[in-house]
Amino acid sequence: MNVLISLSSFGAAEIGRHGQLWCAQLARAAGADSVEVRGELLRDPAAELPALAGQAAVYSSPEGLWAEGGWLDSAALARGIAAATTLGAKRLKMSIGGFSAASHGSLWGLKVQLSETRIELLIENDQTVRAGTLPALVAFFEAADRAGVSLGMTFDMGNWHWVGECPLEAAKVLGHRVRYVHCKGAQRLPAKWVAVPLHESVAPWRAVLRALPADVPHAIEYPLVGDDLLGVTRDQVALIRASRAV
Numbered sequence: 600m601n602v603l604i605s606l607s608s609f610g611a612a613e614i615g616r617h618g619q620l621w622c623a624q625l626a627r628a629a630g631a632d633s634v635e636v637r638g639e640l641l642r643d644p645a646a647e648l649p650a651l652a653g654q655a656a657v658y659s660s661p662e663g664l665w666a667e668g669g670w671l672d673s674a675a676l677a678r679g680i681a682a683a684t685t686l687g688a689k690r691l692k693m694s695i696g697g698f699s700a701a702s703h704g705s706l707w708g709l710k711v712q713l714s715e716t717r718i719e720l721l722i723e724n725d726q727t728v729r730a731g732t733l734p735a736l737v738a739f740f741e742a743a744d745r746a747g748v749s750l751g752m753t754f755d756m757g758n759w760h761w762v763g764e765c766p767l768e769a770a771k772v773l774g775h776r777v778r779y780v781h782c783k784g785a786q787r788l789p790a791k792w793v794a795v796p797l798h799e800s801v802a803p804w805r806a807v808l809r810a811l812p813a814d815v816p817h818a819i820e821y822p823l824v825g826d827d828l829l830g831v832t833r834d835q836v837a838l839i840r841a842s843r844a845v
Contacts, residue, residue, distance in 0.1 A: 601632040602839050603656060603818035604832070605781065607640060610822060614640050619647060623654040629832035635659050635818055636686055638679075648685040656690060656816065657721075657779065658683040663696015663730065664709070664722075671705035672696065676712055676720075683718045690779065691718050692753050694725040695739050706746035713748070721779050723753035724769070726761035733769050740776060752776040755820070756807050757783030757800075760792045766802055770810035777811050781820040782839055794821045796835065797842070805842070813843050 604626040606619045614622060619641070623634045633656035641647050660679035666672045676693070683691045713720060722739070725731040736752075743750055754777045759766040770777075784800025785792050797804045817839050825831040 600814060600840070600843050601656070601816040602630075602836050603633050603635055603816050604629075604631045604823070604836070605635040605637065605659065605818045605820040607637045607659075608819050608821060608823045609828075610824065611640060613828075615642075618642075620650050620654065623651060625829060626832060627654075629829055630836045631819075631832075632656075632816075635692070635820075636682075636688070638662075638682060644682065648682055652685060652687050655686045655688045657692055657818070658686055658688045658690070659692045663694050665696040665698040665702050665705070667697045669697050669699045669701040671702065671708050673708060673712055676709070680712075680716050680718050684716070689717075689719060690721055692721050692723050692779070694723050694727075694730040695735070696730055698730070698735075698739050703742050703746070706743055706748050709743075710746060710748045719751065719778075721751050721753045723781070724755050724758050726758050728762055731758055731762045733764055733772060736773065740773075750776075751778030753779045753781060754811060755781040755783060756802070756804060757781070757785040757792075757794055757821070760785040760787075760802065766807045767810060770807050774811050778815050780808075780811055780815060780817045782808075782817050782842075783820045796821050797838065808842060817843065 606622045609622045626634050635657040636655040637659050639661035662675035679691045756766050784795040784797045786795045823832050
């Protein structure tokens with residue numbers, strides 16, 4: 600099993616100081632197999648993406664596949680594919696965005712666009728009701744299946760809490776579609792949910808992991824902080840490996 604680090608785990612401030620290339624190199628030094636580059640944290644994509652070439656297995660686009668009006672945002676998909684191609688990443692991660700019942704007819708356009716690239720598109724459950732709840736995602740995947748669009752999923756273990764749903768139930772329903780796991784614990788503060796390391800999570804994270812495929816890449820996507828950042832990162836990479844070794 601490959602262990603990745605989503606570079607957002609290092610925080611916007613750290614990335615702002617050092618850049619994603621520095622963080623990617625630290626992740627590798629800590630024993631990670633690869634990283635996920637975050638589009639929303641690129642300051643100068645034209646310069647940073649080529650510099651990051653060969654460092655990443657996944658590119659995470661901050662854009663949704665469907666726009667607010669329910670139409671396929673083919674330009675957003677093209678931008679994501681182009682960024683992943685520049686990186687040499689094999690996978691592109693996006694949410695379904697504004698997909699709705701009115702969007703079904705545009706699935707053929709998605710199929711055509713994906714037929715022209717070797718980049719694999721993975722759908723992530725985000726922190727919104729329209730694109731991160733179990734009913735929304737089941738409806739999307741069923742519509743995609745009917746349209747002949749075969750898509751895998753990025754399963755974010757923590758995001759289900761943001762939309763008030765059970766990650767274990769989601770894992771049981773969607774586990775067969777999962778090609779990539781975002782390992783994220785969650786804790787509830789008075790006003791909001793926050794991402795935390797797995798061992799600090801209120802969720803039954805071990806049971807969730809058992810309900811998901813063990814042979815797909817797993818990425819850390821929770822805060823990695825500390826005076827010894829390399830040591831902290833190394834310990835968390837080891838934790839993820841150990842959690843799937845039992």
